[in-house]
Amino acid sequence: MKVITTVAEMKELRSQLAGSVGLVPTMGYLHGGHLELVRRARMENLTAVVSIFVNPTQFGPSDDFDTYPRDTERDLALLEKERVGVVFMPSAQEMYPEGFSSWVDVEKITERLEGKLRPGHFRGVTTVVAKLFNIVQPDRVYFGQKDAQQLAVIKKMVSDLNMNLEIVTVPTVREPDGLALSSRNTHLSTRERSAAVILWEALYHAQELWGKGERSAQRLRQEMTALIASEPLAEIDYVSVADPETLEELEEIDRPALVSLAVRIGKTRLIDNTTLGE
């Protein structure tokens, strides 16, 4: 396994790789969800490249950049075990040298949900992802369904800017009780960890209602909101039933819908989602 820390070395190595390349962009502190992406990338490409970069530009001033969990040694051991070919692990200075001033910006769908609560977040995401795409030049890039809006934003960027790669979506990996795997779960106390299952319960409840024929998005939002409110440690940022591409809130669920949540459990902000009718 090659561990690369500079852009120049990564580009040089890439120019020597024959055959298809699959990229898994991560912020490290890898869990089973990441490893699922890695396995898909290995299976479908001659070379799998995993990037580890806690991207400062996607964190706002009140976000958790400083406390975002990091453990490079453990990450590298996990990737070695998965027989990954290349790990790209640049410094912030390498990715954002002094005077850096170019940005990729997706409008409209970035103004909703996560984007509304975390202004500038998606500009940081699309910019770093565009940079990684240019540095690694992958044929396929693997993202988890857990970050549904991020996925929609990146797909829009790739399509609008005519980027030459395929975005592969991999289903969310969950704990046995339904909690979506996330590096941020590590911050949860035992009591909070129990409370956190409320996100999945709310999504599951929405699926059930929809399965029984409920087609009012407002009804679903109300039911989920009430359920989450019953958990004293949970505080809702948003509960959304929206069009999966435009992320516009639906009134009637007359097409496939993305149900998504952001809920704070104590100081930890968790997101999760499911789709209806897809």
Added chain:
Amino acid sequence: MKVITTVAEMKELRSQLAGSVGLVPTMGYLHGGHLELVRRARMENLTAVVSIFVNPTQFGPSDDFDTYPRDTERDLALLEKERVGVVFMPSAQEMYPEGFSSWVDVEKITERLEGKLRPGHFRGVTTVVAKLFNIVQPDRVYFGQKDAQQLAVIKKMVSDLNMNLEIVTVPTVREPDGLALSSRNTHLSTRERSAAVILWEALYHAQELWGKGERSAQRLRQEMTALIASEPLAEIDYVSVADPETLEELEEIDRPALVSLAVRIGKTRLIDNTTLGE
């Protein structure tokens, strides 16, 4: 010569091209300056691709999009004569389908000179250029020195976003009296055409003063401003003596400098520039 009008066909054709590709992005209505770029692209690459696209997003509401000169038949005949391999000539609908909402934005150096007078102009330029780069995937891209700020902005974008290509700068081609070739020159009446030489005269005067040892940027700006003011048909938008990379105005010319002008001759806005000490 292949003439391609859709993104999909251009990508398909590109995937079949072996060897290096040189791209010359143009807005058509080709003149000797463009043809110089084309010859360089042909000389230095196995395949030369010329794009012709009057990009609506780089024109502001008060700019000359509607009256920008167009003559596709003549352009194609000229490119055929230069033995160009591929012409990419997409429609606006093809480049900006409904719901398009992704942009590449270079900050700071786009806020000066042209960017100050034409808000949003460079966002349109960088976005369409990034799209063309992704569609054509060139090894080298050819730009004229005439659009000096555009060149600086594109170089900054390529560097910041780690794009995989080389930007080649080609010197400005001039009429015998010094007027820089420009598609917009076609708008000039006979009287205005004579007056338009004032841009080159002012730049030449700056070069002379600098050659004699003048190092005050303010003095150069004053001298050029006075000279241009002596031409009744000329109205100055800006006269600049700046750092060639940051475009910050200089006080003392203690390093290479970019001297640039924007002057309206009647209704036609012309730009030109020269460098000192490079």
